[in-house]
Amino acid sequence: MARTIDELAVLSGVSRATVSRVLNGGSVSAKTRSRVEAVLGETNYRPNLAARSLASGRSNVVGVVMHIDPHLLFQDPYFSQLLQGMSSALADRSAGMMLWLGNRSKEDTLGTILSMGLVDGVVVTANSLDDPLVDGLLASELPTVLVGHRKADRTASYVDVDGVHAADAMTTHLISIGRSRIGYITGMPRNVAAADRLAGYRQAMKRAGLSVADTIVEGDFNTPTGVTGAASLLDRGVDAIFCANDAMALGALETIRARGLRVPEDVALAGFDDLEFAARLDPPLTTVRQGVREQGAEAVRNLFELIEDRSRSPRRVLLPTELVIRQSTVGGGPRT
Amino acid sequence: MARTIDELAVLSGVSRATVSRVLNGGSVSAKTRSRVEAVLGETNYRPNLAARSLASGRSNVVGVVMHIDPHLLFQDPYFSQLLQGMSSALADRSAGMMLWLGNRSKEDTLGTILSMGLVDGVVVTANSLDDPLVDGLLASELPTVLVGHRKADRTASYVDVDGVHAADAMTTHLISIGRSRIGYITGMPRNVAAADRLAGYRQAMKRAGLSVADTIVEGDFNTPTGVTGAASLLDRGVDAIFCANDAMALGALETIRARGLRVPEDVALAGFDDLEFAARLDPPLTTVRQGVREQGAEAVRNLFELIEDRSRSPRRVLLPTELVIRQSTVGGGPRT
DNA sequence: CCAGAAATTGGGAGCGCTTCCAAAACCTAG
DNA sequence: CTAGGTTTTGGAAGCGCTCCCAATTTCTGG
Incomplete structure (x- = not known):
């Protein structure tokens, strides 16, 4: 029941640094690695995210900001689906999601997000033509991917449907x-x-x-x-x-x-x-x-690429749509 | 543009400890406080959450777990509304929300959450009669509030409708x-x-x-x-x-x-x-x-009470419902 | 078998913050 | 004016982890 990496180090008879290496895929001799992993297995140790984040500057948590009319949020499954898509792409990388819905002033939220130093990047829904939050985010250091896009966002990464x-x-x-x-x-x-x-x-x-x-x-x-x-x-x-x-x-x-x-x-x-x-x-x-789900997932993937290589040029993705023709236009048309 | 508390300390001519005190409402003389706050105002410093969390053991972030059939999540506004309610209650205390939707195995999620040491507590939707995740959470040290409840959860805090x-x-x-x-x-x-x-x-x-x-x-x-x-x-x-x-x-x-x-x-x-x-x-x-929104908000409030006083006894809340009578039962009834 | 290169390991310095403790400054009343 | 008490303040020790650097070990080939 080791709680810290130091206890783990003692238990497996190596240094803290070595344990950290096996945890993060550093180069460790096979013998040492298996020894540590054995201890790891019987001790269900979990690294402390706060500590890891402080030391490494990365948290493996991304922010998701949905500034949206509450009324729409309620009845439109768009947001649920977007969340689902992001959530599942996030899970694929065992990353976490911090969620902000739009109930504070946008500037406030922005401050909070940037402050925390807690998220590695953020996905933000950009559905308003002028949105100070989006502007602020894009101006900041924080890797940012938009879902939706404005004409002005030529230099930002975004995912949208055409x-x-x-x-x-x-x-x-x-x-x-x-x-x-x-x-x-x-x-x-x-x-x-x-x-x-x-x-x-x-x-x-x-x-x-x-x-x-x-x-x-x-x-x-x-x-x-x-x-x-x-x-x-x-x-x-x-x-x-x-x-x-x-x-x-x-x-x-x-x-x-x-x-x-x-x-x-x-x-x-x-x-x-x-x-x-x-x-x-x-x-x-x-x-x-x-494909709303797909849009969310793609946004997350896009964000991770940005996080992993900050110098990479913005990636703009337009997802295809599908015309679903039913009887409201073609009386005898295909049944769905 | 001070980025760390130390820079702030230098700028305002006091020690790091004192700055920390004005930030967290410790006892500081009025004179010192206003001096620091002045600097604070013109410098838009934001404390680093990871550092704060590591040092204090509290993060002001709560976890929200929704293990739910994706299909339901899509079409039922229940979850959007629940999220909204929680989100707004969280914003009232300027706390953050980490969200997990149900796309990994539950045990996995559980491990992740507990591990992080990143959330101060968790709100979890308990809609299945037997849910190992809920059991694990309740058994853990982590303050937990259920939305919904099982007969067995006599000792847990929960919020539900009757x-x-x-x-x-x-x-x-x-x-x-x-x-x-x-x-x-x-x-x-x-x-x-x-x-x-x-x-x-x-x-x-x-x-x-x-x-x-x-x-x-x-x-x-x-x-x-x-x-x-x-x-x-x-x-x-x-x-x-x-x-x-x-x-x-x-x-x-x-x-x-x-x-x-x-x-x-x-x-x-x-x-x-x-x-x-x-x-x-x-x-x-x-x-x-x-009142789904209200349910979410109440769950968060409940959780905070638990976090602030871990020894407090579980608080179980049953929210009232409202019968909405329309014409599908009473033909000539009130129009809605 | 040994020098030199390569791989592995441990030591230790921080990441930015909170908080304990003791020192310093300020009050009060005798 | 001073002893004793009360605030206010600064110093310093971590929180648990990563990662640089140097020391050690292991592996080459001559």
Whole structure:
């Protein structure tokens, strides 16, 4: 029941330094190593992280900062999935995770994180176009990887999905099934993903030579704005509605049915995210699936590369998305 | 830009020990204190957590362990909310959170946590009737608070909602609206909350002198078992279905409608959890609301009391629940 | 069998902080 | 003005570990 490395050293008849070497994979003769490991085995010793961290300057703990609207955090599985992905990538390297959710002022959190000297790096969700926390982190010495990205972050490492491309693809799909008056309900104005998706929509519409003069209404990613947004779009006589996320598509569907219109015959409907309920809607919702778990895992891997080689140039990763076509756009389409 | 306490000491012309005292609220003369604080203000020094932790044996970081079925973690906002509650209570004491999700073997995690010497205590979700991790934690020196509880944990500190009482109340409500053949779809067999809710149901049925001979079918908290469970209950001619959670109620609703039955006229339907979508179903779902956030916050507060006074006796807290009655049981009832 | 190179090992100095202890400074009252 | 008590302060010893450096041991080949 040795508690410290010194006790371990005494028990195995070598110096503290040698024990440390076998613990950390230093060069030790096979004979010595096996002797120490024997003792190690029967003593269930665990190195003290604080001491190790103080001495080595590395803790094998990474920080995760999610500054996010609590309301979204609740109902959107995005964060759970992101956490899962990160958590499992972390576990692969037996590293720990310190989590901050956004309930203090951002600057405060920033200070805390930097201070601790406790994390080797940080993964931070960058979903706002201007976020002092992200700026501060990027300006600091601390290796930082963003999940999501802002146009300005050209020099930062980030992991994101290609929202522009995905929204373009969805819009193109809508066009390909013969719709031309395609309404769009946006996400929150200052949200990066929202901006990307909108850009993708505009891009596809433009390429097809379709007007977007009065086809865009502003939403905020929540269901109620889907309800109202759809109402206003229907008044303008659209034949398809593309919502920046599934939650709003849910609202839009309510409105469409309330008016006695059929989906997709009268109005095709598409969302984004492929939340759990999307496949279960009536009709099942055409949407975009993003590998959120994978995104989290990739962010962690990215971060570790940065930690291990601080001089390495930023790595920017765009993960692919998948168009999930269901009956809300293609009536007789494939069942999911 | 002092980085260490020694630099700070030099800058303010006192000893390292004195700086440490003003940092930690030791007794320092007013004059000295203000001098040091002045320096402190213009230097944005942050104590190194690892060093502090090593020297003092306390880290102001608590561990949070959520060993949970990844599938549930995804779609159930329970965990997000729990995290939120804990996170905000933690922020109130400017403490940090180390998070482990359940992706390694439990024993492994346990070892890691205990080893680190890095957390002052741990909050662990105890949702399985037999969980070696929980047993190990409780047996260890580490202050531990459970969220949820097992019958066996008489001597542990925990925070839970009174699931027995809540399920009893819901069942009683169903009875009070004139139903007598009340079917019940259970949660996962070895889950504590599931067991509690089932007990509450049985208790209420027994008190009312109603038979439960063939009214209970086994579910697993997921929607599909709600679908199948409801089918089997309807075959037995029930006039109400109480599901151990909302996700299954969702499935049950599907089945009921597929058979052309009306809710609540033909079959009353009740869930448990009051998830976001519950109020939005057609008809809105009668369910039980639990203060999950509050549960998380309370768990943290509880833990801190334990940490500050290790000799204190375990504190067991049962948080109240709220019956949310909507149209799935009372057709003309209050709109929510 | 021995010099020299290579591999292994132990000694010891810190990492930045808290905290015990004793010295120094300050009060009080006689 | 001084003895005795009370605060306030600084010195110094660690907390458990890593890692540099030098000493020791082991291995080469001539």
